[in-house]
Amino acid sequence: xxxxxxxxxxxxxxxxxxxxxxxxxxxxxxxxxxxxxxxxxxxxxxxxxxxxxxxxxxxxxxxxxxxxxxxxxxxxxxxxxxxxxxxxxxxxxxxxxxxxxxxxxxxxxxxxxxxxxxxxxxxxxxxxxxxxxxxxxxxxxxxxxxxxxxxxxxxxxx
Numbered sequence: 343x344x345x346x347x348x349x350x351x352x353x354x355x356x357x358x359x360x361x362x363x364x365x366x367x368x369x370x371x372x373x374x375x376x377x378x379x380x381x382x383x384x385x386x387x388x389x390x391x392x393x394x395x396x397x398x399x400x401x402x403x404x405x406x407x408x409x410x411x412x413x414x415x416x417x418x419x420x421x422x423x424x425x426x427x428x429x430x431x432x433x434x435x436x437x438x439x440x441x442x443x444x445x446x447x448x449x450x451x452x453x454x455x456x457x458x459x460x461x462x463x464x465x466x467x468x469x470x471x472x473x474x475x476x477x478x479x480x481x482x483x484x485x486x487x488x489x490x491x492x493x494x495x496x497x498x499x500x
Contacts, residue, residue: 348381355381390437397438398447400430404477405451408487409466410458423484431478444474467494 347355359382362373404426407419448470456463471494472487 348378356385393433393435394438394441397430397433397442400426400433401442401444401447401477402450402454404430405448405470406454408484409451409455409463409491420484424482427478427482427484431480434478439474442474444470444477465495465499467491467498469494 347358355378359378362377363382365373366377404423407423407426452463452466455466471490476483476490477487
C-alpha cells in the first residue's frame with residue numbers, strides 16, 4: 343500500500359513499518375496489506391551496504407589522517423584518528439572484514455593526500471604498510487601506524 347510516505351518522510355515511514363512488522367510478528371495478520379513490502383525489502387538490502395560503506399569511510403578518514411599525520415601531527419589530530427578508527431571498529435563484523443579491500447581504501451587515501459600535496463604523496467609507500475588487524479588493534483597504536491608509514495616511505499625513497 344505505497345502512499346509516497348517513504349519518499350516524503352522516511353523517519354515516519356520507518357516507524358510505521360516497524361510497528362506493522364511488530365504487529366505481524368505478534369500474530370496480527372490484518373496488517374499484511376498495510377506493509378510497504380517493496381521498500382521494506384529495499385531498506386533491508388541497503389542496511390548491510392550502508393554499514394560496509396560507513397566502515398570504508400571511517401577507514402579512509404583514518405588512513406588520510408595517518409598519512410598526512412606523518413608530517414603534520416597536531417594535538418587534535420590524535421583525537422580525529424582515534425575517533426575514525428573507533429567508528430570503524432564499532433562497525434566491523436566478520437563479513438565486513440572479509441569483504442574489506444584495505445589496499446583499495448589505502449589507494450583512495452593516497453589520492454586524497456595527493457590532491458593536497460602531490461610531491462609528499464609520491465613519497466608515501468605504494469602499498470598499505472599495515473594490516474586491518476594492526477589498524478583496528480585494541481588499544482589503537484597510532485604512533486606505531488605512523489612509524490610504519492614513515493619506515494615504508496623511507497625504504498621506498500632510499
